[in-house]
Structures are given as structure tokens and as C-alpha cells.
Amino acid sequence: MSKPTDLTGLTAVEMADKLAAGEITSVELTQAHLDRIERINPALNAYLAVDAEGALATAREIDRRRAAGETLHRLAGVPVAVKDIACTKGLTTTAGSKMLEDFVPPYDATIVTRLREAGMPILGKTNMDEFAMGSSTEHSAFGPTRNPWDLDRIPGGSGGGSSAVVAAYLAPLAIGSDTGGSIRQPAAVTGTVGAKPTYGGVSRYGIIALASSLDQIGPCARTVADAALLHEVLGGHDPMDSTSIDAPVPPVVAAATGTRDLTGLRVGVVKEIGGEGFQPGVLARFEEALEQLRELGAEIVEVSCPHFSYAMAAYYLILPSEASSNLARYDAMRYGRRVVPEGSPSAEQVMAASRDAGFGDEVKRRIILGTYALSSGYYDAYYGQAQKVRTLIARDFAAAFEQADVLVSPTAPTTAFKIGDKLDDPMAMYLNDIATIPANLAGVPGMSIPAGVAEEDGLPVGFQILAPAMEDQRMYAVGAALEARIAEAQGGLVLDNASEIPGTHDEVTA
Numbered sequence: 001m002s003k004p005t006d007l008t009g010l011t012a013v014e015m016a017d018k019l020a021a022g023e024i025t026s027v028e029l030t031q032a033h034l035d036r037i038e039r040i041n042p043a044l045n046a047y048l049a050v051d052a053e054g055a056l057a058t059a060r061e062i063d064r065r066r067a068a069g070e071t072l073h074r075l076a077g078v079p080v081a082v083k084d085i086a087c088t089k090g091l092t093t094t095a096g097s098k099m100l101e102d103f104v105p106p107y108d109a110t111i112v113t114r115l116r117e118a119g120m121p122i123l124g125k126t127n128m129d130e131f132a133m134g135s136s137t138e139h140s141a142f143g144p145t146r147n148p149w150d151l152d153r154i155p156g157g158s159g160g161g162s163s164a165v166v167a168a169y170l171a172p173l174a175i176g177s178d179t180g181g182s183i184r185q186p187a188a189v190t191g192t193v194g195a196k197p198t199y200g201g202v203s204r205y206g207i208i209a210l211a212s213s214l215d216q217i218g219p220c221a222r223t224v225a226d227a228a229l230l231h232e233v234l235g236g237h238d239p240m241d242s243t244s245i246d247a248p249v250p251p252v253v254a255a256a257t258g259t260r261d262l263t264g265l266r267v268g269v270v271k272e273i274g275g276e277g278f279q280p281g282v283l284a285r286f287e288e289a290l291e292q293l294r295e296l297g298a299e300i301v302e303v304s305c306p307h308f309s310y311a312m313a314a315y316y317l318i319l320p321s322e323a324s325s326n327l328a329r330y331d332a333m334r335y336g337r338r339v340v341p342e343g344s345p346s347a348e349q350v351m352a353a354s355r356d357a358g359f360g361d362e363v364k365r366r367i368i369l370g371t372y373a374l375s376s377g378y379y380d381a382y383y384g385q386a387q388k389v390r391t392l393i394a395r396d397f398a399a400a401f402e403q404a405d406v407l408v409s410p411t412a413p414t415t416a417f418k419i420g421d422k423l424d425d426p427m428a429m430y431l432n433d434i435a436t437i438p439a440n441l442a443g444v445p446g447m448s449i450p451a452g453v454a455e456e457d458g459l460p461v462g463f464q465i466l467a468p469a470m471e472d473q474r475m476y477a478v479g480a481a482l483e484a485r486i487a488e489a490q491g492g493l494v495l496d497n498a499s500e501i502p503g504t505h506d507e508v509t510a
Contacts, residue, residue, distance in 0.1 A: 003495065004169050007032040012078050012172040012226040019066070019077045026059035026066075026077030030121045033079050037123065037170050046145045046155075046164040048084050049092050050124035055079060058121040065119070075229055076119030081171035083162050084125040085132055086217070087206040088112050095208045096128040096140040096158075099336045099358030109206025110238045111175060111217055118233045123171050126161030130360045131327065132179055132210040134158050135432040137186075138423055139362045146419070147190060149459055153416040156186025156432075162220045163190040167495065173230045174220040179210050180315055181412075181436025183218045184448040188411035188462020191450045191494040193227045193479070194220050198469045199443030200245040202231075203238035211322035212243075214315075214440045222495055224449060224480040228256035231472070247470065255473035260481040263297030267478070268404025272308040273435045279414040281454025285461040286410045289451045292485045293408075293478075303403050305396035310389045311438045316430060317386035318441075320370030327367055330358065365426065394442040401468045406478050409435050411448040411462030435464060445472040449479045450494035451486060460494055 003009045007029050010018070018024045034052050041047050062077040087093050087105035089112075094100045108116070115122060129139040137145040137160030147155040148168035155164040162174035163186030176183035178196035187194030195218045202217040209215060219230035235249035269290065274283060290300055330336035332354035339353040359367070373382040400407055412432055422428045439446040444466055451463035463482065467474040487493050 008036050008169040011223050015078045016074050026062045030055050030059040030079050033123055044146050044164050045143050046127055046161045047124045048127050048142055051091055055121035055123050062119045073118040079121045079123050079171055080115055081123050081126050081165045081174040083159050083175050083177055084128055085177050085208050086112055096130040098141045099330050110203035111234050114233055126165055128161055129158035130363050132158040133362050133366055135429050139360055141360055144419055147416050152418050154419055156189045158182040159186050163187055163192055166192045166220050166222055176218055176220045178216050178218055179214045180440050181433040184436050184446055185412050187448040189416035191460030192222055193224055193449050195227050195447040197472055198445045200243045202234045203241040203244050205238055205240035209326040211319040224483050225256045228252040228476050250472040252473050252476045255477040256480045260484055261297055262481050265298045266404040267293055267298045267300050268303035268400055268407045270407050270409050271302055271304045273409035277413050281456045282410050282461050285451040289463045296481050301404055303400040305400055307392040307396050308438050311393055312434055314386040314389040315437045317373050317382050320366040321373045321383050324367045324370030390441045393438055397442045397444055406474050407466040409464045411464040415454050415457055415459035439466055444469050445475055447475040447479050449483050
């Protein structure tokens, strides 16, 4: 996964600048990515659908408008990939499931509309765990995505496709969704940047729902500045989404391109995230990053969030409960795949056969768990109690942010594990999100940036930054400053050093 020498190796900011200066055209840029996708995606399985015709049509139109002297969005002409959880008019949207294998939406999700309005060619749809349930993209009905750093390892999940296309230079930018860490954890294990905005900061209209009180759309990129530009495109109020915040997008671009001096900033280290169960190389990179923050002028303080230890248990009651409700619509009568058993089956038999064929094992597991938690006699004991814990976690965040301006932790407890290693152990798989889940329960924004590689295996490590709700710019400011400091210390961004990693496959590094 060494940095390409052609146009695909540029950052989104560099691409935008060259397009604005007339040094390149969007058609050239888009075609370069399509050529690389054709060559490398078969090894990664990161794209489920590629829309070459649509992407090039958008690119040609942007080139025409730019030549005519029109004022365009800064990212106009810069290609983007979209996680296959967002509805795209006329382009298959599967959510990684056989249940929606042939679904072609008649409308665009709001975020897709905003990408089109900005003039960004959409390269295609990225692979994901089925209905966003997973931490490895192994639960996709269309096969696992592979990590560009080592094709035998997972790229994270549920949005492993989006992180992989960015890491492998198959797109400069991608869209992800984050329900319990599905943007940040894949970013950590692929050496990329992933940001989960404040809940309600980006519209969920047209997004295939998993857990409606937890889901949030956000950007995947190779740099913090690139992520900020995409965040600005995606964000803002949407009357089609009742949870959308009616407020301006926080000044994330200004924060990501502003001062690198963090003097006076209080950085809170969450005592409950780290230690036992965390890989030594992950903790080593985290401690180094803390020291680099000190060098930038930040004050490091320890904060305690005592109820974070209950976050995973609460999450895995709330998420399955909401998922069982959201996925009840796939009944083969109104939505989803239909399988008709032989003979004269009843509606219930058709429904059962269709769900059995359409849903994978992990989806079935969570539907059963959620339906049980919501059932009569158990609602108060399980779902109700989990919601009370959620309130306590939100209070922990509020108290911690009185002591610190941002909170930090490792993004994931380990580097990317090998494909198949945890597939038969759901609890081990769930533990990958132990550091990211609290932010979703409280609705606060979070970001993962690359912090280097672990000594044990030479694989990327992520550093997580959390900010108070609607203060997304804080994590961008800290992330950009730390990113620059790490790059200075390492002699380049983490991705630029990937070619030195043993086990990286030649077909990806070409």
C-alpha cells in the first residue's frame, strides 16, 4: 500500500487545489481512480458496485462548468465513495445483505444529494457488515473486505469497505456510518482518519437504519483536513430528518487548517479506557501521542468516567432492541427478498423462509436478542435499565468535559486481527468497540487519527479524540495538530510508510 505516484496519491485538498488551478481535470482524476479500482479492488473486495458511467458524467459536467467560469464548491470534481448503507437513486443499495441484494432506490439519501450538489463524482458503493452489524466486514453477505496493509487481515467494521478504499488510494474520500465505532475503528486499523459527528449533525434521511438513536454518518479520509472538508459538505440541518440539529455546521474546516499551538488546552485521558486487554503496541503509541500533545502545549489530565465500564453491556441491549424494530419491516410483504416455500404456504411461512434466506447469522443473533429484551416482562429489566445506564454515561461525559476540553483514548484495543480469528466468538468481536461505544451512547463527536504502527506486527494504531456535543471543531483542531506533529516525528504520514510493512501484498502496493 505504498503511496501511488499518479493523481490517486494526492490528498483531497491537493486534488481540489489542482482542479481549481486548471492543472488537472475531474475526468482525468476520476478515470485515474477508476483504473486503480479495476486493478486492485478484486484483491480487496472493498467496492460492491462501481458506477464508472455516472462518475465520469459528473466529472465531465464539472469540467464544463469550471471552464465556463462558474463558481464551484471547493471539492467539486473530487471523487468520493459511499458506504452501501446510503440510498443512491438508480444504483444498487444492499446494506451488505442478501435481503436487499437487488434493491435499487428511487431516491437519494440527503447526504448523497449534498455530494451531488457539491459536484463530487460518486465512484461506487463500499462493502460493509450486513446492516452495519459487525466490527470486521466479515459479516457482509458478499464476502469480506481485506485490509490493504495485509490481505489476510480485517479492515475493521462495519465500514471496512470505506476505510479500505481510502487506505488503498481507491478513493480520496468516503462516507461511513458509525453506530458504535464503525467509522473510527476501521480508520484505526487501516491507518486512516475517521470522524463521527455529533448525533444529529448529519442527516440520516435515506440511510438504512440499524439503531436509530445511535447511527451517525461521517467522513473517512487520509488527512484531518480532508475529513473536515467532507464533513462540511455532509453536515447541516435537514427537515426530512426529525433528529437533525437545526444549527450551522461547526467550523470544522477552519479548525483543521488553523493554529497548531495547543497551549492551554486540557486533554483528558479516560482512566477506564486502556490497560488490561489492550495490545502493548497500541498503548505505546498512545503514550507517545500524549507526549506529543504536551510538546504542542496541551495539559494532560486524568479523568474518570466510572460508568463507561457498563457501556458495552448497555449498548448490546439498546442496539439489538432498536435493530429488531427497524428490521421488522423486511417481511417479504412490503420490503426485502421474498422466498416462497413449496405448496401453498401461509404469509407467516413466506415471511419465515424469506428472513431465513435473507438475513445472515449475526443479524439473526441480534434480532433475537433485541426482540427478547423488548418482550413483555423483560423490557424494564433489560432495555429500560440499559437506557438508565446510557443516562449515567452521558453524565460521566458532562462531568469529564468540565475538567478537560477534549477526551482521548486508544481507538481500538488491538491492531487488525486475521480474517476468521474472531468470527466464531461474538463476544471477542464485540470487544473491538469497547473504546468507541460510549460516544454513540452519549451522542458526542469522536475522531480517530493514525498514531503510528505497533512494534509487534507493524500494523496501524488509532488515537481517539472526543469532544462535547456540537463542539466538533475541537476534535478537528486537536487531530490536525497531532497529525502534523506525528508526521514530523515519523518523517511522513503513517500511510506513506506502508510499503515497508512485511506482508503487504504486491498487487495492492503497485
